[in-house]
Every structure is written in C-alpha cells, then in structure tokens.
Amino acid sequence: MANSAKKPRILQRFNRQWMEEPGFSTWLQPSKKGDTFAFCKYCLSDLSIGCGGKNDIFRHKNTAKHVKSVPSSSGTQTSLEKFVQKDCTKRADILLTSFVAEHNLSMNIMEHLPQLIHKVCPDSEIAKNIACGRTKTTKILTSVIGATDRENILKHIRNNKFSLLVDESTDRGCTKHLCLVVRYYKDYKVTDAFLCLVPIQDGTAEALYQHIVKFFTDNCIPYKDNMVGFAADGASTMMGQYNSLASRFLADIPNLFVMKCICHTFHLCASYACAKLAREPEGLVRDVYNYFNNSPKRSAILKEFQEFLNLKPHKILHPCQTRWLSLRPAVVRLLEQYDALRLYFTEHSFTDRLLTSDNILHMLKNPYNKMYLEFLEYALEIFNNLNRLMQSQRPEIHKLHENMRTTFRTLLDNYIQSPYLMSTDLQAIEFDNPRRFLPIDQIYLGTKVATSIVAAANLESEDIKAFRLRCLDFYIEGARQIRNRYNFNNKLIEDLEFLDPDVIKSRKIQSLLNVTLHFPNLIAAQDIQKLDTEWRHLRNNLALHPEEANEDMERYWRKIISETKPSDDTALYPTLSRLVSALLCLPHSSAAVERIFSSINLIKTKQRNRLETKTIEGLLHTKQFLDNKPCYDIDIDHDLLSKMNKDIYKYS
Known part of the structure; x- marks a missing residue:
C-alpha cells in the first residue's frame, strides 16, 4: 500500500485574548512581523509562536533575558525603562523645538529654557535629561522635523503630478532668494507646499532655470514627466515669450500649463x-x-x-x-x-x-x-x-x-x-x-x-x-x-470649467476630448474613449445624487475619486480620477509664494537678521509640518524619533 500523504502542519496564530491574562497583560502584544509572532514589550523582541503557540510564550516568560527585563520595585532601572525615558526626552526636545518655530522665537531662548524647566520640575527624570540648547534646536529644525517634511514632499512629487510656483525676493539680510512652492493632490485634497529657498546672485532666466533643474536632478525628481503646471508673476525674466524661465520649461515640457499670476496682473491693471x-x-x-x-x-x-x-x-x-x-x-x-x-x-x-x-x-x-x-x-x-x-x-x-x-x-x-x-x-x-x-x-x-x-x-x-x-x-x-x-478666447482655461459640479449638473459638456488634446501627457490616446465613457456615466449618475452638485468642488471630487464598485471594490472612475487629480494641481496664481515671503519676514527680523538660508528652510518646513496644529500637538512618530541621533550634527 502506498504511503499516505503527509498532513500539512497547522501554524499557531496570535490570540488577542492572551493579552488579557494576568501573566501576560503587562508585556504581551501583537507583532508587526505577522500573525505567527508575538511581541514582548520588556525584551523589545518578537517571539515565534507558530509551532508551540501559547507554550512558546510561557517558555519565553521564564527565560533569563525576560526575567532581567521585568521592571522591579527597587530603584534600579531596567533596559525598558531606560529606553522609554530616552524616548521621552527626545520627544521633549522635538516639542520644545516646534514651540520655537511656531512662535518665531529666537534660538537664544533655548540657552535658558531647558535650565528653567530643570528648576520648575526638579522631581522629573525627563526634565532633568533635557539638554536642548541653541545648536541642538537648530539641528532638530533642519535635520529632523524640517528634513522629515521635506522628504515627505519629495517622495510624493517623485511619483505624482505637481505644479511649480516660483518667485524671487530679497530678505532683510539682503540675501536674494528664489522660492519654490509645489502644488499637488494628496489624500483627496490640494496642497500648496513650501519646497526650498535657493540663494541666487544672478537673476537671469538661464541662471534661475539652472538652479531649479539642479534641485530637481539632485533630488531625483522627474520634472519633465510629473510637472504639469507653472506659475509666476509677470516679470519678463519669468514670463517673457522668448528668453524666460517659462519658455525654457516649455522647451522641456511642450504641454506645460503656464499661468501668469492673476493677482499680480490685476494689481498692475x-x-x-x-x-x-x-x-x-x-x-x-x-x-x-x-x-x-x-x-x-x-x-x-x-x-x-x-x-x-x-x-x-x-x-x-x-x-x-x-x-x-x-x-x-x-x-x-x-x-x-x-x-x-x-x-x-x-x-x-x-x-x-x-x-x-x-x-x-x-x-x-x-x-x-x-x-x-x-x-x-x-x-x-x-x-x-x-x-x-x-x-x-x-x-x-x-x-x-x-x-x-x-x-x-x-x-x-x-x-x-x-x-x-x-x-x-x-x-x-x-x-x-x-x-x-x-x-x-x-x-x-x-x-x-x-x-x-x-x-x-x-x-x-x-x-x-x-x-x-x-x-x-x-x-x-x-x-x-x-x-x-488676458485672452478671452483661451479655450484651455475655458475647457477646465468641466471640474465645476454645477457644470456637470448642467450637462452642457458632452465630451472631454478637448481637454485631453490640451494635456496629451495625462491621458494616453488609447484611454480617451474610456475617459469619455466614464465622464458620460458620471453625468447620468449625478441624477442619483443631485445634492452633490451644490457641494464645494474639492469635496465633490473627493467623493467621485474615492468611489468604488460594489462588486470588486475597484475605482468606479479610474481614468477620470487620474485626469482630475492632475488638473486639480494646476495653479491659478502665485499667491502661495507670497505667503512664504510673509512668513520669512516674521522669521528673519531685525533682531534675527543673520539666520542662514538652511535654518530659515528648517523653520518654514517645521511650521508646515505642524499643519496648523499647536506646537504641543505635533505628530511624533518612530520615523521622527529615529532621526534624533548624533548624525544630526554632521556638517552638510
């Protein structure tokens, strides 16, 4: 008789009810490695439970490593307590730094503030360990919080469409800066994000172009593929027909949407x-x-x-x-x-x-x-x-x-x-x-x-x-x-009115073919029919949700882009969503750059006129990272804490 097939081994999986048992409740929790692992908060290690299940957890509980790591009632600190205390001190340093950035305070305040906290909280071990002086505060601004915000922006625009808004200005210290702001669509909303300040001496169009291209190249940003819009004021250096920053970008990106700032235009009018x-x-x-x-x-x-x-x-x-x-x-x-x-x-x-x-x-x-x-x-x-x-x-x-x-x-x-x-x-x-x-x-x-x-x-x-x-x-x-x-026969801007929910409700636009002709880099030729089919379906589907047409445009498209098919949970309008999410990035003015210059005027004051460009960038990115939240409510995750190491003092 032939041997019977070997039965597959059934792996044990983590049971959340174990966390409620008296012997496990203080240290056991699920592991990020998978269902066949558990995590020990005392040992800071993952346990394999696939074979023995709960028995493996009992065996780990009796190991010398675990017994040594268990907090004791004596005055000695365990490795876990030391780790937590160090982690809390890092959080305190980040919170104090965000406090300085949000309220436009001088870095010199950090020479006294930690000492003041030591006096106010003499019984706190965390307060005693705070040693965040002027230099460390600057490094946290530039290499921790500011670097995190900048990396998040760069990571997004490397893989998604964006528009570039630029302007140049001279600050209180007589340093001329070229400010770069990007507009992109993320998490179903449009965001104007400060990117960087570029110190410049030569203000010609060629020099500005080289600075921007170098920044994109150094940060691995495929701007020729991902950049869909460009906005600036009406200066000849920016918007001249033949020898300007806009003409150079148009040579690189033939279908680029170029917008001369309407606010500057009407000021001149x-x-x-x-x-x-x-x-x-x-x-x-x-x-x-x-x-x-x-x-x-x-x-x-x-x-x-x-x-x-x-x-x-x-x-x-x-x-x-x-x-x-x-x-x-x-x-x-x-x-x-x-x-x-x-x-x-x-x-x-x-x-x-x-x-x-x-x-x-x-x-x-x-x-x-x-x-x-x-x-x-x-x-x-x-x-x-x-x-x-x-x-x-x-x-x-x-x-x-x-x-x-x-x-x-x-x-x-x-x-x-x-x-x-x-x-x-x-x-x-x-x-x-x-x-x-x-x-x-x-x-x-x-x-x-x-x-x-x-x-x-x-x-x-x-x-x-x-x-x-x-x-x-x-x-x-x-x-x-x-x-x-302004050209009142500009069909490109006129065709963009299809984004308005009221226009969708009016049903006056039957096809989006003209829009795709303006932006051939957004929708491939073989996908144009899919786009029109989805558009016509949306026009008819609107009758089922008539109240949506009266909503804010951004909120309306958030619903449309996130809507999925009940059958397989895929996007209901994938091609249309891809087009709209790119078009929502198009700029209508360069007012966002002017807001950055207003913030710089609050940062680089008469008393703080020697701040370096890198420090100003760190302050601006930190303010942006706060996202209109108070400084004490900043989101401090593991990624932010991992940057709090000796590498922040490396010269760059």
Whole structure:
C-alpha cells in the first residue's frame, strides 16, 4: 500500500485574548512581523509562536533575558525603562523645538529654557535629561522635523503630478532668494507646499532655470514627466515669450500649463487705471496717513473729534505700494473719517501753522477729491472681488475664465452701450471707441458719486464734465490693461470649467476630448474613449445624487475619486480620477509664494537678521509640518524619533 500523504502542519496564530491574562497583560502584544509572532514589550523582541503557540510564550516568560527585563520595585532601572525615558526626552526636545518655530522665537531662548524647566520640575527624570540648547534646536529644525517634511514632499512629487510656483525676493539680510512652492493632490485634497529657498546672485532666466533643474536632478525628481503646471508673476525674466524661465520649461515640457499670476496682473491693471485720475486724491490718502503715523498725540486728539461725531475710533490705513490693491481699504477708511478729519485740520491749520496741515485741509475742502475717493471705493471693488477669489488656497482654476469674463463685462457695463456689450464677443469689443460709449452724463460712477453731484449745487457743469471724463479714462485704461493681459478666447482655461459640479449638473459638456488634446501627457490616446465613457456615466449618475452638485468642488471630487464598485471594490472612475487629480494641481496664481515671503519676514527680523538660508528652510518646513496644529500637538512618530541621533550634527 502506498504511503499516505503527509498532513500539512497547522501554524499557531496570535490570540488577542492572551493579552488579557494576568501573566501576560503587562508585556504581551501583537507583532508587526505577522500573525505567527508575538511581541514582548520588556525584551523589545518578537517571539515565534507558530509551532508551540501559547507554550512558546510561557517558555519565553521564564527565560533569563525576560526575567532581567521585568521592571522591579527597587530603584534600579531596567533596559525598558531606560529606553522609554530616552524616548521621552527626545520627544521633549522635538516639542520644545516646534514651540520655537511656531512662535518665531529666537534660538537664544533655548540657552535658558531647558535650565528653567530643570528648576520648575526638579522631581522629573525627563526634565532633568533635557539638554536642548541653541545648536541642538537648530539641528532638530533642519535635520529632523524640517528634513522629515521635506522628504515627505519629495517622495510624493517623485511619483505624482505637481505644479511649480516660483518667485524671487530679497530678505532683510539682503540675501536674494528664489522660492519654490509645489502644488499637488494628496489624500483627496490640494496642497500648496513650501519646497526650498535657493540663494541666487544672478537673476537671469538661464541662471534661475539652472538652479531649479539642479534641485530637481539632485533630488531625483522627474520634472519633465510629473510637472504639469507653472506659475509666476509677470516679470519678463519669468514670463517673457522668448528668453524666460517659462519658455525654457516649455522647451522641456511642450504641454506645460503656464499661468501668469492673476493677482499680480490685476494689481498692475488697477495701478495703470488709477494713474488716469487726478493725483491729488491718492496724495491726500498718503499725506493723511503720514501725518498721523507715529504720532500718538495727534491720534489721541483725532479720537476726540471721532467721538464728538459718533464715529468709530479707527486708525487711518496706509496704501502700500507693493501690497495688492491695498488702496481701496485706505480710501474706505478715509471716507469713513472724512468729517472728523475736516474738523481736526480746520482747527490745527491755525494752531500747528504747518504747511502740511494747510495742504491737507485744502484737499479735504475740495469736493472733487471726495468724489474721486467715492469713485475709487466703487471702481476698485470690481478688481478686488476677483483678486480675493484668486488668492484662495483652494483650487479655483475652473472658475477663472467665467470670473474674468464677468469682471471685464462689469467694468465695461459702466460706460459701454448695453445692446452692443451683450451682443459682441468680449475679445472683439471696441472698448475705446467713443461711438460705443454711453452719454457722458449716463456713465455709472457709483451711488455715492451720484448723490454728491446732486447735493453739490454750486459745482460748475464744466468741472463735473471734466471729472466724469477722468473717470471714463479710468474705465478705458482698466479695460485696456485687462484685455492686453488676458485672452478671452483661451479655450484651455475655458475647457477646465468641466471640474465645476454645477457644470456637470448642467450637462452642457458632452465630451472631454478637448481637454485631453490640451494635456496629451495625462491621458494616453488609447484611454480617451474610456475617459469619455466614464465622464458620460458620471453625468447620468449625478441624477442619483443631485445634492452633490451644490457641494464645494474639492469635496465633490473627493467623493467621485474615492468611489468604488460594489462588486470588486475597484475605482468606479479610474481614468477620470487620474485626469482630475492632475488638473486639480494646476495653479491659478502665485499667491502661495507670497505667503512664504510673509512668513520669512516674521522669521528673519531685525533682531534675527543673520539666520542662514538652511535654518530659515528648517523653520518654514517645521511650521508646515505642524499643519496648523499647536506646537504641543505635533505628530511624533518612530520615523521622527529615529532621526534624533548624533548624525544630526554632521556638517552638510
């Protein structure tokens, strides 16, 4: 008779009920190596239980190694206690470092803070072991927390699509930096992440290009395959047609999406338009601010006039030259305090006997200056509305084209005949043709201006006409600047409106073929039909979930991308999800880079003007790693603790 087949051996698996037994509860836990292993917290080792199961655990319990590692009631420390204490000390060092980074504190504070903790907590072994001075704090910022955040970003953009946002600026220490920010889609949300600061001396397009390419090459980032978008301001070095940073990237990546920052663009449009008005109103805003700035005595006296007129005691705002469209808030504040200012300067023009007071009073008494300010309050809001939208950190590329059309049409509607405006393509409108204008007395200048004209009966008709013509020049120049800087026939940006849930609900887009033609590097030719099939299925599936169309765009696509088939748990729209997750990375402005420069201004102050670029990078990455959490709530995992070793002091 043939021998019977040998029965396969059945391996024992870990039973979680063992952890509740009295002899095992304090040290036994599951192992990360698999179900046929257990882990001893005292010995810090994995036990094989595949053969004997619970008997193997009993045998380990009686070994000399385990008995020696068991915590005793005596004063001697076991290896586990020493390990835990060392681990807690590392955590304390990381928490203190994150505290310094979040609150923009000087590194010198760490020369005293650990000593203070020793005095405050004399009975704590962890507190006694904290030895985190200035040097160690800097190394933790650069080589532990900052390095971890940077590695996480680099790891993601090596394997996924991203957009690059760049800008250059000079800090307080006169060091010129090129700032790199990447926008990518991760965990169903769009993230703008600070990448690095590159110190530069040569600001030419070729030099900037070489710096960026070297960074990508050194960090093994396949930018030619993964980079889908590029955004910067409108400087010729960045966006010139032939010899710029954008033209060099387009030579490497022919289908790259290039976006000139809309916020910078509208700042320039508004600046050029304001130049067509009289210079005196803007000078009035600046002179009034300069008069009260750094003078508590004058501000206190003005407050008395404000209280007398029942006005809120607000300060006069400064119209900054470099801050986008900051003129309108300063104008609104000046109009709010206009009566109090007239009373103040009427009195102080005699007591101060200063030429400045006399000039400001003269400008305040001029009714046309107030009318110009009222006009600016209305007209600049047209630019501000779009500017606020484009500074958003959320993806807004799908709204850009329609909002640009609405803003341009709103501006033209103030002085262009309505039938012609509504029947003509925006790119073809003759915005500077007088035959298309409304009569001069019908041009819309805002309700406050209209009220002032009616109330001021002593104004000359010729002066009013000249005022209206100046405002008309503002409209014409604003329209000219917008048309020169934005192409309303840009089909690429127009086609991206398919991302809007309301557009999906309207069913007006039947195919995504045009989108794939703009981005052939995202969807292969053989997958275009799959994409369209999934798109048409989504349009019809929306009827089952009508409430989703009213949701936020990013939240809506999170549901679509994460949705799976009930049958096999695979993605319901795999091709469409791949396309959308890449398109959500496309930038609509470079405002994220400006936020980094604002953070640098808080970090590199007058008292801390000698910080190295690497330290600034570490501080920025640490702030980013905190992810808007308080410093005491930082996520400290094993990967972060493993970097806390002597290697952080190695020179690099």
